[in-house]
Amino acid sequence: MHIAKFSVKNPVLVNLVLVSVLVLGTISLIDLPRDLTPNINFHWLIVVTTYSGVNPEEIEKLITIPLEDAINNVDNIKMVTSSSTEGVSQISVQFENMSDEKYDKLFQDLKSEVEKIDNLPEDIEGPEYVELTTDFMLPMIFVIISGTLPEREMKEIAEDLQRDILDIKHIARAELGGVRERQVRVEVDPERLSSYGLALNQVVNSIAMKNLNIPGGTMNVGRSEYILRTIGEVDRIEELSNVIIRQSVSGGRVAVKDVAAVLDTLEDAQTLGRLNGKTAITLIIS
Known part of the structure; x- marks a missing residue:
């Protein structure tokens, strides 16, 4: 009540104080350092x-x-x-x-x-x-997936998460780092290959011929048109192991498994990720 009475009795002084505060505040605002970023x-x-x-x-x-x-x-x-x-x-x-x-x-x-x-x-x-x-x-988010799960299981989890994130509106990219793609290796034993009188290119050509997916044109039946393809792609390791390299007139066969080991593995690492000492996969989102 004392402030109110003082203000009523001294309006000129109060107005001067108010104007001074406004002027000083404006000057301080102008001189205040600021940066957009x-x-x-x-x-x-x-x-x-x-x-x-x-x-x-x-x-x-x-x-x-x-x-x-x-x-x-x-x-x-x-x-x-x-x-x-x-x-x-x-x-x-x-x-x-x-x-x-x-x-x-x-x-x-x-x-x-x-x-x-x-x-x-x-x-x-x-x-x-x-x-x-x-x-x-940059406008990025880093998601790190780490744990003690086998590498293939961690990769599946990361890929599922990647697909879910890419379905979100305004997400432009979601890239995985520290993952290895599946790789099927055929490790040929030179001694066994030589014992059958075979050359390495015979193994390569046999596998290549078996693993083809060739367009076969189209076939019209009435008003319907069907696309034809000759599919010979190998789906399983067992199929690759049983690919025939050479067959004799007497019925003798030499298969890939006779001269090589077929391994279902992962490609050599290009990037290795770790989180607190454990294997990690990075998902970079932007």
Whole structure:
């Protein structure tokens, strides 16, 4: 009530104070620094090491795992993921929420731990440290699938998730990383091949002829038209093993299984993903 009475008795002074506040507020607003996309540090960094010409398995063994072991000695790390591709090791390190000052100290601790490693190859380039800020960010979401399931089962889960995500409106891409496609290998035994008097190209040609899918034109029946195809594609490993390479007049046969082992496996890894030391598949969404 005292403020109200004072305001009624001194209207000129109150109006002057009000105008002063408005003027000072306007000046402060004009001078206030602002940015449409301010640079924000997410306390997240990537450790990149290059070792040219080395396959993913060796990159993981020689570089990625030793670096991960050293990085895990640093406090307040929320998550560590890694990717080992041909010639390149990338380790993503995400810290817990904290002040910038504490993050800077832990960043230096991480560098110190990495510098203690004495068994990295001498001719590598790096490690280099890339801090993730809004300057580097693209409209992307990274989904990481990790666990102790067999690789084929994890791949099936990742592919199902990929299909579901691509059905969502406004999703342009959903790419998988760290997955290996199915590969059927025919490992020929040179000694057994020679004992049958066969050459390697005979095995290759026999398999190629059996694994054909040839258009056969069309056939018209009344008003209907049917597309004809000669399908000889092999669906099962057993079928491939039983492909005949040579058959004699007397009825003797030599099949693929007689000179080779047919393996249902996965292709050689181009990228190896890990999350906290476990195998991982990455789904990149944009």
